[in-house]
Amino acid sequence: MELQEVVNYLAAAAAADAPIDGRERDLMDHLLQDFGATHNEASKLISALPEPFNLTPTIHSLESRENGLKLLRALLVISYCDGTFDAEELPFLEPLVDKFQVRADELRRLKQQALYFLGLRAPSIEIPQELIASGDWDKVCEVAQTQYKNYLRDYQRRFEQELDSADEEACYMALNVGPPTFDTTHARNRFLQGNPDFLHLDDAAGLQMLRDNAEKRLRDRWEAAYSGRCNFCYLEAPGRRRDPCPRCGKEYGEAAHR
Ligand SMILES: [Zn+2]
Numbered sequence: 001m002e003l004q005e006v007v008n009y010l011a012a013a014a015a016a017d018a019p020i021d022g023r024e025r026d027l028m029d030h031l032l033q034d035f036g037a038t039h040n041e042a043s044k045l046i047s048a049l050p051e052p053f054n055l056t057p058t059i060h061s062l063e064s065r066e067n068g069l070k071l072l073r074a075l076l077v078i079s080y081c082d083g084t085f086d087a088e089e090l091p092f093l094e095p096l097v098d099k100f101q102v103r104a105d106e107l108r109r110l111k112q113q114a115l116y117f118l119g120l121r122a123p124s125i126e127i128p129q130e131l132i133a134s135g136d137w138d139k140v141c142e143v144a145q146t147q148y149k150n151y152l153r154d155y156q157r158r159f160e161q162e163l164d165s166a167d168e169e170a171c172y173m174a175l176n177v178g179p180p181t182f183d184t185t186h187a188r189n190r191f192l193q194g195n196p197d198f199l200h201l202d203d204a205a206g207l208q209m210l211r212d213n214a215e216k217r218l219r220d221r222w223e224a225a226y227s228g229r230c231n232f233c234y235l236e237a238p239g240r241r242r243d244p245c246p247r248c249g250k251e252y253g254e255a256a257h258r
Helices: 003-014 022-033 039-047 065-080 087-099 104-118 129-134 137-164 168-175 185-194 196-200 203-224
Strands: none
Touching (some): 003 022, 003 065, 003 087, 022 039, 168 203
């Protein structure tokens, strides 16, 4: 399989809605490594892409189904990296699904892996501008706390549902920390070190243990993305780290290292 064809395909999808941005380039770099490219090779291929991107992508050299599914998964990463799947990206999905006769359950699994690859992007707490202008800080705190609790409930439900049907690989992907990768070896080794009992369980009990661990990891990471109050002016309004405080405008600080 030609890496050139892979990078062109991903670049065409990334360029479908807006010019290729820095995050997409960075993701493509990691994704190409999943096809065996070194970081150096990936960077070269990406910096040689025409700008604006104007090539018609092809998948002639893509023969094995395994690589077809990999490209589909990479495509889903690019498609979901701005949070939603846009209609412009659909024409890139179809040729792959057709050529490799991808089933709905496979597509669902690939999507799940793509989302874990992207990691978690917790939403900002949004306080209406008029409320901030009114200077009613008790009310601001109340609104922020309500929003935070609602997000927490929604996300916990999402994690539960997602992991309910997750296979072993998807669980290791959810447990992954560090740079985005589809390689689950490291996450698996870490998990086995921390949970030596795992190897003595039967498949169903083992998978349940894995899912529980993955869910806890997602929840912990989600919670760590927020601070309960502003550390500068002590406003008791929860906020996402790095977002500005509605009262003093300083950034909500980074999480303390644990
Ligand atoms: Zn503040």
